[in-house]
Amino acid sequence: MTRNADAAAEGDDAGSMSRRGFFRAGAAGAAVAAGVAAGSGTVAAQYDGWLEGVSNYDGTHDYRGQDEVTVEVGAGENGLRFGPAAILIDPGATVVWEWTGQGGGHNVVEENGAFDSGSAVAEEGTTFEHTFEDAGDGDTFNYYCGPHQSVGMKGVVAVGSVDDDLVDPQAEGGDGSDGGDGEGSGASGYGDWFENVGNYEGTRDLRGQDEVTVAVGGGENGLLFDPPAILVDQGTTVVWEWTGQGGGHNVVEENGAFDSGSAVAEEGTTFEHTFEDAGEGDVFRYACEPHQSVGMKGAVAVGAVDDDLLGGEGGSGGSGGGSGLSASDIGTLALGFGFAGALLVPLFYAAHQMAERNADRNA
Structure with a gap:
C-alpha cells in the first residue's frame, strides 16, 4: 500500500504511512452516499436483515x-468479522477501519459505492478511513468484505440515530469484536480443535469398513470437511473427495502424517491415506490450509475416542448406512399384511365356493 496525495498534503509521517498501508477515502467520497433506512423489529430484522448471521452483532x-x-478489520476468533459490527456516529465523524492481520485478505466495500478500500489486503496495521460529512440523520451504510461476505463479514455505520438496541462501548469495556463462530467446545479427545467448526456434532462411527469417504468442500459455503470427525479401525483407508465448492482446498495433518499437497479446486479430485500403522486411540487432526481460519478442520480417530459417537448412517462421509428394518418398520409391515389378508380371505372363500358349485354341475 502506498501513501496517497491527501496524506502527503497533510504532512503525515511518510515512513509510518507506508508501513501501515494507509488508505483515505476523502471527503469527496461521502457525496456518493446512498442512505438505507434502518430496519425495526427483531434483532434479525435490524438493518433490513443485513446483519443476520453476523455472530458478533x-x-x-x-x-x-x-x-x-476505529473499527477492526479481521476481528473475532477467526479474523472474519468487523468489530464492532454496527456503530452509531455523528454526521461529520470519521471512521477508521484498521486491519488486525487475521483471517486473510480483507477489504471494506459499501454496498452502494459510498466508500471502497480497494483490493483485499492482509497486512496488520493497514488502515482505511471515510468521513461521513455529507450523511444525514438516520442514514445507514451497509458494508462488507468482498472475499468473506458469504461467511458473515459485514458491518453497518448508522449516522445520527437508529432504531436498534444501543450498546455503550465504555460500559461494555470492549469493542464488541469478540464474537466467535464456534458451535461447541470440542470433545476432550480433540482438545479445542473443533471449537469453530460449524458442522461438528460428534464423531461419526465408521468402524467395520475398509474404506471411508470424507467430502472436501462440504457445507453451504463449501468450507467444511464432511463429516468432520470420524472413527475408523486400524488399517482403514480414508478417501477425501473434492466437491468442487468453496475454492481450492488441501488436506494437511498437523504433524505431517499425511498431506495432499497444494490446494486444488477441481470436483472429483481424491486423496487417500491408509491408517495401517496407527494405534488404538490415536487421533489425527488435519485442516485445509487456505481455510483453516474459518473452521475447515477435521479429525480421524482410530479404534476408540473420548467423544459422543454418532451412527455411521446419515452423513455424506461414505458411511454406507445399513438398510435393515427397525422394529417399528417391521410392526408397520405386519399390520399392513394383516389388513391385506383380511381383505383377501373373503375373496378366496368366494372363489372356493364357486369352484365347488361348478364341480357339482359337471358331476
Whole structure:
C-alpha cells in the first residue's frame, strides 16, 4: 500500500504511512452516499436483515460525540468479522477501519459505492478511513468484505440515530469484536480443535469398513470437511473427495502424517491415506490450509475416542448406512399384511365356493 496525495498534503509521517498501508477515502467520497433506512423489529430484522448471521452483532455501539471511531478489520476468533459490527456516529465523524492481520485478505466495500478500500489486503496495521460529512440523520451504510461476505463479514455505520438496541462501548469495556463462530467446545479427545467448526456434532462411527469417504468442500459455503470427525479401525483407508465448492482446498495433518499437497479446486479430485500403522486411540487432526481460519478442520480417530459417537448412517462421509428394518418398520409391515389378508380371505372363500358349485354341475 502506498501513501496517497491527501496524506502527503497533510504532512503525515511518510515512513509510518507506508508501513501501515494507509488508505483515505476523502471527503469527496461521502457525496456518493446512498442512505438505507434502518430496519425495526427483531434483532434479525435490524438493518433490513443485513446483519443476520453476523455472530458478533449484539446491537449498535453508540460512538456519538467522538470525532473519530476505529473499527477492526479481521476481528473475532477467526479474523472474519468487523468489530464492532454496527456503530452509531455523528454526521461529520470519521471512521477508521484498521486491519488486525487475521483471517486473510480483507477489504471494506459499501454496498452502494459510498466508500471502497480497494483490493483485499492482509497486512496488520493497514488502515482505511471515510468521513461521513455529507450523511444525514438516520442514514445507514451497509458494508462488507468482498472475499468473506458469504461467511458473515459485514458491518453497518448508522449516522445520527437508529432504531436498534444501543450498546455503550465504555460500559461494555470492549469493542464488541469478540464474537466467535464456534458451535461447541470440542470433545476432550480433540482438545479445542473443533471449537469453530460449524458442522461438528460428534464423531461419526465408521468402524467395520475398509474404506471411508470424507467430502472436501462440504457445507453451504463449501468450507467444511464432511463429516468432520470420524472413527475408523486400524488399517482403514480414508478417501477425501473434492466437491468442487468453496475454492481450492488441501488436506494437511498437523504433524505431517499425511498431506495432499497444494490446494486444488477441481470436483472429483481424491486423496487417500491408509491408517495401517496407527494405534488404538490415536487421533489425527488435519485442516485445509487456505481455510483453516474459518473452521475447515477435521479429525480421524482410530479404534476408540473420548467423544459422543454418532451412527455411521446419515452423513455424506461414505458411511454406507445399513438398510435393515427397525422394529417399528417391521410392526408397520405386519399390520399392513394383516389388513391385506383380511381383505383377501373373503375373496378366496368366494372363489372356493364357486369352484365347488361348478364341480357339482359337471358331476
